[in-house]
Amino acid sequence: MFGNFTDRILNTFDTLTGKGLLSEDDVTKALREIRVAMLEADVPLAVAKDFVENIKEKAVGEKILKSIKPGDMVVKIVRDSLADLLGKNLSPNLFDLSFKGSPSVFLLLGLQGSGKTTTAGKLSLLLKNDKKRVLLSSLDIYRPAAIEQLNQIAKSVEIDYMDNNPKEKLEMLVKNSFLTAKQMSHDVIIFDTAGRTTLNETLMQEIKNIQNITNPNETLLVADSMIGQESVNVAKAFQSYVNLTGIILTRVDGDSKGGAALSMTVSTGKPIKFLGVGEKISNLEKFSADRVADRILDMGDIVGIVEKAEKELDEEEAKKMANKLSKGTFDLDDFQKQLSQMKKLGGIKGILSLMPGIRKAREALEKSNLEDKTFIRMGAIISSMTKKEKSNPSIINGSRKRRIALGSGVEIQDVNRLLKQFKNMQLMMKKISKHGMDGMEKMLSNNMGTNKLGNMLNNLNRK
Structure with a gap:
């Protein structure tokens, strides 16, 4: 992203923060680079120009240029300006979904191929996890098998859906959906509309008509972030026909530029409410201007890690594991469970990508291929052990190692490496148990430098 x-x-x-004192020329040169970066990210020229001018007004002054760390002050100004650009200056309640009425109605619209139907499924799962009873209803009577596609997604996440007939009129499909929702006490109806292939008058009038008959709490435009500035143009075109309440940006995980996210809110005045960050049905994130600004500037997203953990991990199991870890009594079976939980959170690369300061180690991180190789290999080795061996690894002698290696399809040195890593983890947990989290923070700060992290990842993944 x-x-x-x-x-x-x-x-x-890096250029700014490396200097003890900054001249106005230094700041001007840096802002010129930022403007070029924004233009390369497919941000409209007017947006980039206003953004840079705003920063310059705040950054060029006696207070900044003569401060103890002027470079850091400029970084803070850029970070806060990015957050405002992403919508922080909008009212916070605009980013929340409106649940007035029973049922609440969410209308999804957008161009064909923007990921609208999949997003309807993702949003329904998000609401289900928030204890809402959801009904999915497809109003796409044009695209072959569109209704069936949404129904299959609904089945996969156990969400109620309308088995709509594409030959019926839209008004009747909407009426039946409302009747079903009231009869079955649904909290929310999500209507998935037909994707527009072109923004012609007839199709846009139909969308306007659907908004009138559904009277939605939320009219959400699903826009593909991969098309950059064009997604902003699409949003503006829809705005001229319907009253949008927010944007859902899809395929953000594959968008290395970020122009759509950076310019969408300032160009349309509408908040980005969600980000599609992967292909999995659970890969929909609530948008936060502050957190995205921090990610952009490599300041991490600790809140994102916590939210992932709350969503993916079992609370009771986590408490048991925490108790074992604090006492230093966990065994290889627990270690395997930890590996499985880490995989649920996106693997070590997924977790580290949300940690502050990790960007500089990205090359080592990408080359490590940890999720695909190391975790699978570790899991296979532990699965080839007996219960007795998992609970007491000290009994694993040479013959046992040969059997385990043969059963898991690895070399004996791989088994030795796993046992060594497990022993090191036990020692680390005992230190944390003895010295508390302060000891862990000190240990991490001494070992998370770019080069050391790269070496650590390469050693972990070495065959």
Whole structure:
């Protein structure tokens, strides 16, 4: 997400923060680089120009230029300006979904191929996890098997759906959906509309008519972030026909530029409410201007890690594991469970990508291929052990190692490496148990440098 843009910005910051004193010329040169980075990210020229001018007004002054760390002050100004650009200056309640009425109605619209139907499924799962009873209803009577596609997604996440007949009129489909929702006490109806292939008058009038008959709480435009500035033009075109309440940006995980996210709110005045960050049905994130700004500037997203953990991990199991870890009594079976939980959270690369300061180690992170190789290999090795061996690894002698290696399809040195890593983890947990989290923070700060992290990942993944 925003990879290219982030790299350009951070390179500019490296120049600024490396200087003890800043001249006005230094700031002007850095802002010129930021403007170029924004244009390369497919941000409209007018938006980029206003953004840079706004920063310059705040950054060029006696207070900034003569402060103890002027480079850091400029970084803070850029970070706050990015957050405002992403919509922080809008009212916070605009980013929340409106649940007035029973049932509440959410209308999804957008161009064909923007990921609208999949997003309807993702949103329904998000609401289901928030204890809402959801009904999905497809109003796409044009695209072959569109209704069936949404129904299959609904089945996969156990969400109620309308088995709509594409030959019926839209008004009747909407009426039947409302009747079903009231009879079955649904909290929310999500209407998925037909994707527009072109923004012609007839199709847009139909969308306007659907909004009138459904009277939705939320009219959400699903826009593909991969098409950059064009997605903003699409949003403006829809705005001229319907009253949008927010934007859902899809395929953000594959968008290295970030132009759509950076310019959508300032261009339309509408908040980005959700980000589609992957192909999985659970890969829909609530948007936060502050957190996205922090990610762009490599300041991490600890809240994102916590939210992932709350969503994916079992609370009772986590408490049991925490108790074992604090006492240093966990065994290889627990270690395997930890590996499985880490995979649920996106693997070590997924977790580290949300940690502050990790961008500089990205190359080592990408080359490591940890999720695909190391975790699978570790899991296979542990699965080839007996219960007795998992609970007491000290009994694993040479003959046992040969059997385990043969059963898991690895070399004996791979088994030795796993046992060593497990022993190191036990020692680390005992230190944390003895010295508390302060000891862990000190240990991490001493070992999370770019080069050391790269070496650590390469050693972990070495065959």
